[in-house]
Amino acid sequence: xxxxxxxxxxxxxxxxxxxxxxxxxxxxxxxxxxxxxxxxxxxxxxxxxxxxxxxxxxxxxxxxxxxxxxxxxxxxxxxxxxxxxxxxxxxxxxxxxxxxxxxxxxxxxxxxxxxxxxxxxxxxxxxxxxxxxxxxxxxxxxxxxxxxxxxxxxxxx
Numbered sequence: 001x002x003x004x005x006x007x008x009x010x011x012x013x014x015x016x017x018x019x020x021x022x023x024x025x026x027x028x029x030x031x032x033x034x035x036x037x038x039x040x041x042x043x044x045x046x047x048x049x050x051x052x053x054x055x056x057x058x059x060x061x062x063x064x065x066x067x068x069x070x071x072x073x074x075x076x077x078x079x080x081x082x083x084x085x086x087x088x089x090x091x092x093x094x095x096x097x098x099x100x101x102x103x104x105x106x107x108x109x110x111x112x113x114x115x116x117x118x119x120x121x122x123x124x125x126x127x128x129x130x131x132x133x134x135x136x137x138x139x140x141x142x143x144x145x146x147x148x149x150x151x152x153x154x155x156x157x
Contacts, residue, residue: 042103047099047103052079054144055075057072081096103121106119
C-alpha cells in the first residue's frame with residue numbers, strides 16, 4: 001500500500017511539473033511602456049537643505065535618447081531662496097528657488113521674464129521635463145562641489 005501511495009505521489013509531482021513547463025510564445029509585439037513615480041519621504045525643510053549648493057547638468061535626453069550635445073550649465077542655490085544660473089558660455093543669471101508642497105524644486109529665472117522650471121528629486125538627481133520643438137527634453141542635474149569656494153557639504157539621499 002505504501003508503495004502505491006509513493007508511486008502515485010511521485011507521478012502527481014512529475015505531471016504537475018510538466019504542466020507548468022509549457023513553451024508559451026508571446027505573439028504580442030507592442031512596445032512596453034514603463035513609468036516611474038517618485039515618492040519622497042523628506043519634509044520641505046529637509047529638501048531645502050538638500051537642494052542648497054551647486055548642481056550641474058549631468059545628462060540630457062531628448063525623447064528618451066541620450067548622447068546629445070549639451071552644455072555643462074550650473075545652478076547655485078543659496079539658503080535665502082536666491083541663486084545663480086551659470087551657463088557654460090554666457091553670463092550668470094539671477095534666479096529664485098523654492099520647494100513646492102509636493103517636494104519639487106521650482107526655479108524662477110528673474111532675467112527671463114519670470115520663466116519657471118520645475119525639477120523633481122529622483123534618485124539623488126534633480127530632473128526636469130520640458131516639451132520643445134525637438135521633443136521632450138529630460139535634463140538631469142547632479143550635486144557637485146562649488147569650485148569658487150569651500151566644498152559644499154554633500155547630503156546623501
